[in-house]
Amino acid sequence: MEKFTKLTAVAAPLPIVNCDTDKIIPARFLKTLTRTGLGKNLFDPLRYDPETGEENPDFVLNKPAYRNAEILVAGHNFGCGSSREHAPWALADFGIRCVISTDFADIFFNNSSKNGILLIKVSPEELEMLMESADRGANSTMTVDLENQEITNSDGEKITFDVDPFKKHCLLNGLDDIGLTLQKESSIESYEEKQKASEPWLYA
């Protein structure tokens, strides 16, 4: 997994509430067998006209100032709906490394950190401030510093944020969960021995 330490990049405002994963990447793009290549269809229903397939010039990521955005400032309950990890894959493939909102759906939250994307929860007032900063086009650069848990906007205003210590550790070091878990293999084995004795039918 790619490490996340400190990021200075353009932040794009996306004030949609309850933005679901069908909107982030619709089902018809889920026939892929790899984790890459989904960036061109990120936010497909918003980014392109459903009938002609042409770019919708009003959509934020189609505007020249935001084409290289790496941070999204998004509305409440971002990433709800389907569990598809294609959503963070599409975000990552487009180049988004950090999403800031007042709340995220649980499954999306887990999926993102496993793909090196940092999700930051802020208060409604903080979101409003960051949304305003993000609205300033190419001047909307922000710095996200995971080590110090701090966001700085282009005016130098700072916000601190909370992060799960374990997720922080994994993101900072780019650690693979499975490798970490396998260090506990003996605990898994003894759990299985015990369960086999008390619920043998689960091992039939």
Add this chain to the structure above:
Amino acid sequence: MVSKPKTLFDKIWESHLVDEQDDGTCLIYIDRQLIHEITSAQAFDGLRQTGRKARRPAANLCVPDHNVPTTPGRGGVDEIEDDESRIQLEVLEKNAKEFGLPFFSINDERQGIVHVIGPEQGFTQPGVTLVCGDSHTATHGAFGALAFGVGTSEVEHVLATQTLIQRPAKNMRITVNGSLPTGCSGKDLVLAIIGKIGTAGGTGHVIEYAGSAIEELSMEGRMTVCNMTIEGGARAGLVAPDEKTFEYLKGRPQCPKGAQWEMAVEKWSQLPSDPGAQYDTEVELDVSEIVPQVTWGTSPEDEIGITGEVPNPADVEDENRRSAMERSLEYMDLKPGTKMTEIAVDKVFIGSCTNSRIEDMRAAAEVAKGRRVADSVYAMVVPGSGLVKLQAEEEGLDKIFTEAGFHWREPGCSMCLAMNGDMLQPGERSASTSNRNFEGRQGPGGRTHLVSPMMAAAAAIAGHLTDVRDLMK
């Protein structure tokens, strides 16, 4: 010392703890995993790249469902014309074989939607932890199993280690009092709940459904309720196992038999929450007075009784909510004040892991019997599994549907997510028994109204949304 009363969730969680770190991060054991074609290829690739094996192949069950054709008399996988779809299905089969996991092919009568076949095979059992790379995994909570959707990285994690890294969820209890009135089903009940708590109401929680209306539901009805838990923002929903649960499971292929069955039932009977157990959040509602529910917007919380009208955003104070409603209505092409029963539909879809079990088929057939689908409507019925299809055909339900002008299809997810070619065209409107009315969910530019199987059948016949109770008089 008397121990603290525990909830059903606490009991399952504690009995599956493998390890707990100082910071509260837990490693929990996963007993069962269902695997389908859309969220697994990258997980198997990950195993190959790292030279890892599946730790317990028999703890998994693989089946294609999301992207399978549902055309009557569909052939084998090799007959699928769309290259990407065919390859995706071939890859699932190849992966299952390579890693030694049980697999049902599309020509196997046991094939079907993951959340229909898990319970059908007795793969789902009370007290187990069960995951699948699909957010509607909460369905299995109807049996008192802790079941939740995971992403592909977690699918790989479970394959390799039989565990997941998790933090405990909060406990929420939704007590549903009263008895469901005629014309209403588990679907109406759960839509009413989501309307009350909102799509993020359950975030961070596991929801336990309790109360007389839940106890009275059949296992199918309980599955419908738990299925839509994710639409209320919670990852898992639970119903305490009872006699109905045991009766449903007894004799299923993967359930324990003989003396082990007795042992299992005794263990499962200990699962219900202890009296006095504490919940972080409690919600209560009474459903005795509800009317059949229908959605008007693009979020499952946008629901209203069929006797109501499209709401007016101008009446809403909260600015976020108002703008979301305005956007929904624009997408749905609906005007505030329109009677719900005046909304014409182009397509009707009866199916999905929410409503494609035998009881759903029976309920829809009862409404369809001796009636005709309106000329302006294309209506399809997609059973949830090959076994549901066979059972329905044995009962003659397929005849009732086809004589009424419904199309009777092969099992799969179909128009629930519109991957396999069963979809809405831009601007088309559906009455659908599925679980999501998001923009574009049933096809780009498509408009979805979520309803129960009875209400969907009624809409097909009327050509517009309608109150099924009028047909029941």
